Amino acid sequence: MAAHKKPQRGHRASRPEGYYKGLRQKLADQGYTQPQYAPATLRNLRGTWKKWTRYCEEVEEEPTPFLKGQNAADYKVFCQWVLDNCAGVNMHSSLHEYWRQLRMLYQKHANDWMPKNLKDDVNNYIRDLTITDKLVKTPPKKPVLSGDDMYVLNFHHWVHCKRVYPDEEQRIGFSLLLKFAASTGARPVSFLDASVKVPDEDARSTTRDEAIRFYDPDKEDPADDDGGEKADFDASELPPEEDLMSVLFEHVTIMLARVEGREELVMYLTLIHTKGEDRKPQPKTFRIYQHENPLLCPILEMISMGFAGNAWAASTVREPKDILLARIPKRKNCRIFRWKEDQWEEPVFREPERSKCGNSPSRSSKPVRAATAARYMKRLGLEAGIEATLTHTCIRRGVGNAVNHRAPVATRNQVMGHSRSQIFQSYINQDVEFDVHAAYLDDPSDTAVIKAMGNMSLTRDPLAPTKLSPDDALAIEQHATVVKLRQQRDALTKRIEQVRRDAGPCENEEEVLLRQLRNDTQAKLLRKRKQLQDHKQKKARKRYFMENDTRELEYDGDLSLKDEDEAKPAATTYALEERACIASMLCRPPVICTNPALWSSDAS
Known part of the structure; x- marks a missing residue:
């Protein structure tokens, strides 16, 4: 079990005479103490500030004094401006979120809360806009991932997935992450590096919110940097890995325990990092035992991660059977498999070492970013044929609803990390999980159905x-914005070549500036393409799921039912013999997840 580190406080400072009197006057002059926002909140505030600045340019006002003016009409017009200029705002909740963030910006600049009557006035206007502009008020569908769904995803991940990971350790790590999430219901911040990359000074807008800049997390925590090279970089200045908001090896304990005369492989998983830990830390430890279905057992994959990182302290532990076949001495009730001391503060989920030649077999000490895991998860859902977008929150909702049925409210709040019971209403399954029809008719319920x-x-x-059609791909390349950005990039490339020919082998200042402009244009082009690709793909999948059943039924005799090979995935060729062995062991129809007894308990 993980040991919690107790911070050591130094000796109390000796204050000079009159110090507290001066501090009192200083704090009185300073006024309202600004809250410390999370990096993700700061990023959202920057976006709202940019929109406020654009709005001020149109009405010919200075952003900061205009924000502090306390004129309800100005804020109301901003809400209307957001609806007219932000194409993605079509829900009441989205517009209200912009208004909420604008109040936070007011709080930073004015050093005070916005008057309540002013807030109520604008809130009433937003309700009127919701009616006149026909904004959507119905909350979107909130998918809930069940245990059977988790089996289907793991089965596809190990047997049918053809995607290439940076190295095969990432495949094991991603599968372990799914199981950790299903075993704890925790947020990504508990396992991964969820820090937000903050743009550097050159990439930011020239008109910025100085109040946000004052709380720039880059100046307080270098762990928020996304690996960009710096001239004064020093590895010794890196913060402890615990500051990187990731689960470490010291947070995981694997042991063999004697229970009622039999020996069971168990694991303790301690989560240190939770939402709001800076205000009220709530570490918690989960108890996990070996599952007889290998596809649903996180202990086996955690053992594999230990071997991949050469993390086992005992020199006799050279292969999995040394753990799976170990025995407990009669004088003891357990046998703990310890990690090496130099591995205690290493992240469990680590990025592969990057180099010019590709990925090095050696592992870095940099934890996997939450955005990377989210991309893997979305891709897995697409390839497995899941209709809804697969996210970490789907798993969290599934865990919360499962615990809600079996545990008291206090335990559910502890698992979910909720300070108040009402928060769970945001996670509750929108599909009623009780058979109301059978209860009303006083009939027995078919719980399986x-x-x-x-x-x-x-x-x-x-x-x-899962891929764009040729017509959609062509439409993206012919999109007006894509064509314009591509032409700008090509023109800059030709200009760079001309400057290089005129200047000779030495790179001059003009060429450096042109290269930067070309790189920025290329980045904008890639972002626009990705945005259009995601939109086209989402639209195509939605159309497929809406029309495919009808199209199949219109065939004479429903040919899709007769052709059994049609729905079968193409044969998968495995590059590694080890994965082929795992796939052959697991290659059974997903329906057997309801009967775990069919699986052998011999995990070796």
């Missing part, structure tokens, strides 16, 4: 499109 009807994988279709 009710459970299956709530699975995300119920509507999955492996034939759903």
Whole structure:
């Protein structure tokens, strides 16, 4: 079990005479103490500040004095401006979020709360806009990932997935992350580096919110940097890995425990980093035992991660059977498999070492970023044929609803990390999980049917499109913005070549500036392409799931039911013999997840 580090406080400072009197006057002059926002909140505030600045340019006002003016009409017009100029704002909640962030900006600049009557006035106007502009008030569908869905995803990940990871250790690590999330219901910040990359000084807008700049987390925590090279970089100045907001090896303990005369492989998982830990830390330890289904057992994959990192302290532990076949001395009730001391503060989920030649087999000490895991998760859901977008929150909702049925409210709040019971209403399953019809008729309920009807994988279709059609790809390349950015990039490239020919082998200042402009244009082009690709793909998949069943039924006799090979995934060729062995062991129909007894308990 992980030991919590107790911070050591130095000796109390000796204050000079009159210090507290001067401090009192200083704090009185300073006024309201600004809150410390999370990096993600600061990023959102920067976006709102940019929109406020653009709005001020149109009405010919200075941003800061205009914000502090306390004129309700100015804030109301800003809400209307957001609806007119931000194409993605079509929900009441989105518009209200902009208003909430604008109040936070007012609080920073005015050093005071916005008057309540002013807030109520603008809130009433937003309600009127919701009606006149026909904004959507119905909350979006909130998918809930069940245990059966987790089995389907793991089965596809190990047997049918053809995607290439930086190295195969990342495949194991991602599978372990899914199981850790399903075993704890924790947020990504508990396992991964969820820090937000803050743009540097050159990349930011020239008109910025100085109040936000004052709380720039880059100046307080270098762990927020995303690996960009700096001239004064010193590895000794890196913060402890615990500051990187990731789960470490010291937070995981694997042991063999004697329970009622038998020996069981168990694991303790301690989560140190939680949401709001700077205000009220709430570390918690989860107890996990070996599952007889290898696809759902996190202990086996954690053992694999230990061997991949050469992390086991005992020199006799050279292969998995040394752990799986170990025995407990009669005088003891457990045997703990310790990690090497130099591995205690290493992240469990680590990025591969990057180099010019590709990924090095050696591992870095940099934890996997939450954005990387989110990309893997979304990709897995697409390839597995899941209709809804797969996110970490889907797993968290599934865990919360499962615990809600079996545990008291206090335990549910502890697992979910909620300070108040009302917060769980945001996670509760929108599909009623109780058989109301059977209860009303006083009939026995078919719980298996009710459970299956709530699975995300119920509507999955492996034939759903995962790539753009040629017509969609051509439409993206012919999009007006893409064409314009591509022409700008090509023109800058030609200009760079001309300057290079005129200047000779030495790079001059003009060429450096042109290269920067070309790189910025290329980045904008890639972002626009990705935005259009995501939109086209989402639209194509939605159309497929809406129309495919009808299209299949219109065939004479429903040919899709007769052609059994149609829905079968293409044969997968495995580059590694080890993965082929795992796939052959796991290659059984997903329906057997309801009968774990069919699996052998011999995990070796």
